[in-house]
Amino acid sequence: MKGRLALGPVLxxxxxxxxxxxxxxxxxxxxxxxxxxxxxxxxxxTTKAEVIARFGQPKRRTAGDVNGWVSDKDNRPAGFRSAxxxxxxxxxxxxFFKSGPVGIVDYSRRLSVGFWNDKLVFYEFSSSFPQDTTAxxxxxxxxxxxxKTTRDEAIGLLGRPGGEGVYPAVAKPGTRMxxxxxxxxxxxxxxxxxxxxxxxxxxxSDRLLEIYMSAQGT
Numbered sequence: 001m002k003g004r005l006a007l008g009p010v011l012x013x014x015x016x017x018x019x020x021x022x023x024x025x026x027x028x029x030x031x032x033x034x035x036x037x038x039x040x041x042x043x044x045x046t047t048k049a050e051v052i053a054r055f056g057q058p059k060r061r062t063a064g065d066v067n068g069w070v071s072d073k074d075n076r077p078a079g080f081r082s083a084x085x086x087x088x089x090x091x092x093x094x095x096f097f098k099s100g101p102v103g104i105v106d107y108s109r110r111l112s113v114g115f116w117n118d119k120l121v122f123y124e125f126s127s128s129f130p131q132d133t134t135a136x137x138x139x140x141x142x143x144x145x146x147x148k149t150t151r152d153e154a155i156g157l158l159g160r161p162g163g164e165g166v167y168p169a170v171a172k173p174g175t176r177m178x179x180x181x182x183x184x185x186x187x188x189x190x191x192x193x194x195x196x197x198x199x200x201x202x203x204x205s206d207r208l209l210e211i212y213m214s215a216q217g218t
Contacts, residue, residue: 030059030096033109035125035132041113043166046120051092051113058092077210079175079201083168087117098129106185116168124163126181134162136180138198138215144208151178151206158198174204 033055040046040054052058094111107129114122126134140157143149155161155178163179170177179199186192194216201210 028096028098030094031056032096033094033111035109035127036111036123038160041120041123041164043121043123043164044119047118048090048092048115051120055094055111058094060091060093062091062093064089076199076212077201079171079210080177080199080212081171083171085116085168088115090115108183108185110183114165114169121167122163122165122169124179124181126162126183128182128184133182134180135182135184136196136198138180138196138213141198141200141211141213144200144211146208146210149208151176151200151202151208154178154200154208170201175201175209176206177201 036054041051091112091114093113094109096109098107107127109125109127109129109132111125112123113120128135136158141154143157144154158180161178162181163177165177165179167173167175177199180197182194182196184192184194195214197212197214199212200208201212203209
């Protein structure tokens, strides 16, 4: 099977889901799960069976060409775009939402994992729950310098990333991406929705190659 592995959620779909949950009172949706530790998702090693054993059956499984899930793929630097490859591609998605009465924050967790020939090549986790929030200060990325900033330096400033990706989730073998994703909904009159997404691409010596950031708030 030939396909292209998608990298991130479609923003419009996420916002629609958020607005639906704004109308719910004291309800939860989906099966709860915890943020993956650093040993449970290992790129190019972890298999689908191991992920399912750890997190249970996913909310959604998508096989083949899932390129259409990336709403902003044409705006990304070329290095971030997933490669077209032969073989089996599958993506598993987990999500959990907890809604409170109007005026209370609606919390959510989401985990997306992508496999090529049954080996993990991409994952991305986001949470607005206080105990494992993926909130980050995107302004710190302004100090990053292509060709100079290292992966460790970026993580030191931004904190532990919520996601990672390697070829073919990124365009070229030998490059590696780390991702930060935060989605927050406050169920007040007028609704406050914050979406922040930052991807950093590094070469084989862990030097920064490219930066991609998308942010939106209402």
